[in-house]
Amino acid sequence: MQAMRGLFITVEGGEGVGKSTNITCIRDYLQARGVALVVTREPGGTPLGEDIRTVLLQARRETVAPMAELLLLFAARAQHLRDVIVPALEAGKWVICDRFTDASYAYQSGGRGLDSGAVRTLENLVQGELRPDYTLLLDAPAVTGLERARGRGELDRFEQEELVFFERVRNTYLQLATESSGRYHLIDASQPLASVQQQLHTICEQLHACWAPRQQQLR
Ligand SMILES: Nc1ncnc2c1ncn2[C@@H]1O[C@H](COP(=O)(O)OP(=O)(O)OP(=O)(O)O)[C@@H](O)[C@H]1O
Numbered sequence: 316m317q318a319m320r321g322l323f324i325t326v327e328g329g330e331g332v333g334k335s336t337n338i339t340c341i342r343d344y345l346q347a348r349g350v351a352l353v354v355t356r357e358p359g360g361t362p363l364g365e366d367i368r369t370v371l372l373q374a375r376r377e378t379v380a381p382m383a384e385l386l387l388l389f390a391a392r393a394q395h396l397r398d399v400i401v402p403a404l405e406a407g408k409w410v411i412c413d414r415f416t417d418a419s420y421a422y423q424s425g426g427r428g429l430d431s432g433a434v435r436t437l438e439n440l441v442q443g444e445l446r447p448d449y450t451l452l453l454d455a456p457a458v459t460g461l462e463r464a465r466g467r468g469e470l471d472r473f474e475q476e477e478l479v480f481f482e483r484v485r486n487t488y489l490q491l492a493t494e495s496s497g498r499y500h501l502i503d504a505s506q507p508l509a510s511v512q513q514q515l516h517t518i519c520e521q522l523h524a525c526w527a528p529r530q531q532q533l534r
């Protein structure tokens with residue numbers, strides 16, 4: 316990661332916490348300050364990744380083996396890294412990614428119960444040393460996020476899980492934020508949108524003040 320010149324920012328959180336809504340706000344804020352950036356998402360971000368997303372989110376009659384789910388997520392991630400994330404970072408752009416590997420720790424390990432060692436092995440294999448520089452965790456009680464997500468209509472395969480699944484997901488995210496406190500910014504997403512966006516503006520302002528001058532020096 317040190318050799319790359321861009322900044323890799325991931326946005327994480329449970330269902331319906333407001334990632335999509337707030338990524339638009341982050342994008343607008345940074346673009347208005349002249350930051351060249353790429354906004355992308357996982358699973359997805361490439362044609363193959365979007366196909367894998369469709370398969371993963373589709374409700375199905377068979378249950379999906381947690382390991383099959385994890386491997387599909389990392390297959391999409393490998394393509395996404397090679398075709399989108401790494402080239403953008405190498406070109407000096409900021410990458411804002413709606414979910415990344417922390418989601419695999421939260422959902423496949425925390426939620427589904429897979430050993431976190433399996434996620435770590437794939438993380439090392441697929442990403443090498445590449446890790447996000449910053450992670451914005453939008454945190455809200457699972458029930459709040461689910462109510463918001465369910466207000467949007469038909470539920471995908473993940474959204475159909477029980478509340479306890481999303482409570483495990485949330486607890487895993489909070490644990491990751493404690494373990495990696497230098498990388499994580501915790502945002503209280505249970506607040507009204509205006510307050511969430513105020514918190515995000517403050518963080519974006521700090522990141523911009525810290526990183527934009529360094530990147531100009533590198534050019
Ligand atoms: N702070 C907030 N207060 C109230 N409603 C909000 C807030 N943030 C987002 N919402 C609303 O909640 C719904 C879900 O938001 P959004 O789609 O941005 O969440 P998301 O985290 O991307 O969801 P998912 O991960 O399930 O796709 C939207 O209708 C959005 O307008």
Ligand SMILES: Cc1cn([C@H]2C[C@H](O)[C@@H](COP(=O)(O)O)O2)c(=O)[nH]c1=O
Pocket residue numbers: 330331357358388413414415416417418419420422423473474
């Ligand atoms: C990257 C990633 C994603 N997921 C799950 C989490 C969500 O339910 C869906 C993605 O849809 P959203 O619109 O971003 O909410 O995929 C996962 O379980 N593990 C992952 O690594």
